[in-house]
Every structure is written in structure tokens, then in C-alpha cells.
Amino acid sequence: MALAIEILRGASILDCVEAVARLRIEVFREFPYLYDGDLAYEKQYMQAYSQSPDSLVVLAKDAGRVVGASTALPLRDADVEFQKPFEATAYDPASIYYFGESVLLPEYRGRGTGHRFFQEREAVARSWGAAWTCFCAVERPVDHPLRPAEYRGPESLWKKLGYEKQPELQCSFSWKVIGEDQEVNHTLTFWMRNRI
Numbered sequence: 001m002a003l004a005i006e007i008l009r010g011a012s013i014l015d016c017v018e019a020v021a022r023l024r025i026e027v028f029r030e031f032p033y034l035y036d037g038d039l040a041y042e043k044q045y046m047q048a049y050s051q052s053p054d055s056l057v058v059l060a061k062d063a064g065r066v067v068g069a070s071t072a073l074p075l076r077d078a079d080v081e082f083q084k085p086f087e088a089t090a091y092d093p094a095s096i097y098y099f100g101e102s103v104l105l106p107e108y109r110g111r112g113t114g115h116r117f118f119q120e121r122e123a124v125a126r127s128w129g130a131a132w133t134c135f136c137a138v139e140r141p142v143d144h145p146l147r148p149a150e151y152r153g154p155e156s157l158w159k160k161l162g163y164e165k166q167p168e169l170q171c172s173f174s175w176k177v178i179g180e181d182q183e184v185n186h187t188l189t190f191w192m193r194n195r196i
Helices: 011-025 039-050 082-087 111-126 156-159
Strands: 002-009 056-062 065-074 096-104 132-138 164-176 183-194
Touching: 002 011, 011 039, 011 056, 011 096, 039 065, 056 111, 065 111, 082 164, 096 111, 111 132, 111 156, 132 164, 156 183
Parallel strands: 096 132
Antiparallel strands: 002 056, 056 065, 065 096, 132 183, 164 183
16 A cells, blocks of 8 residues: 655654654664664654755655654854865855655565655756765674675665765764663765756
């Protein structure tokens, strides 16, 4: 059964802050993020999207319950840590539309929802006038001890959609990993697609 898709823009994103915050905590607990989430931080993170008039949240719902979400906003409105890697490059940050996360509960995967998330975000990026779209993903070694044997990453989908990994564009964020007492620093690498 197809999931219902709902699009929220700008201030209307406030309506889904808590639902998406809880979803991020649940999904990012899985490999590769292994995130031991904090609801207060997550709600604050999501509220930033509501403050950008050009932001977007795509919700996937099953009988009214939020089971998936995907976010995007102009890079200039994103956290400064996402902007820093572009400062010393030929890329114009004002022409880049940044894709935040796509999170979907495991039992709803494999139905094309991830692809739909990209379609909706790319449509908004085009209408906004983006020259580039981008997102970043955490780096984990293939032999990471918590990598599930059956894990299959999304990189093949990203490549199929025209995104290319940019090893020279990286940012750093700290978060608490499950099973650890302190926050740990993590490297995230950007993937980009030219919209022109």
C-alpha cells in the first residue's frame, strides 16, 4: 500500500517538529549513524527549518502516522558547519540547495519512498533556482564492528540519481554514539549534483 505524502514549507514545518525529531532519533540509531539521540536537540534542529521561507519537509504517512521524512533548504539557511566546506571553493553557496536527511522506518523501505523524497526535494530546488543540490553522509569503514552483515547502503541510489561523492568536501559533527558516554566527532562527506 502506497504511503501518503505531505509537503510542508517554511513556518508550517512547526506542525511536524516533534514527529520528525522522534523519527530521526529512531532511524539514526541504526548503522551507519549509531546516534544516541536527544529529543530537545532534535526539536531545536527541526525548528531551524521552520525559520527558512524556502525550506521543505516531505512527510510519508501511514494512516496519519509519520513513518518517514525528508528535509531540504538553501545552503545559506543551513547550519554554518554545512556551509564551511564550500567557503574556499569555486562553488557559490548562494546557488546550492542542501538536502538534510531522509529517514524512513525499516518496515516501509523498498517501496520507492526514498526515490520520491529525492523527487520532491529536487522539484523545489529547481523552482528555487539552484545550480547545485547536495547532501552529506557519515563516513564509516567497511569493517566497522557495528556494521550489520546484511547492511546495504544507499550509495547506489545516490549514484543512479546523478549524485557524485566529493571527497574534498567534508564537515565534522559530534554526537553521542550508542554505548558511549561522551560525544564523538564524526566526518561527513558531501555528494553533489549539478542542476544546470
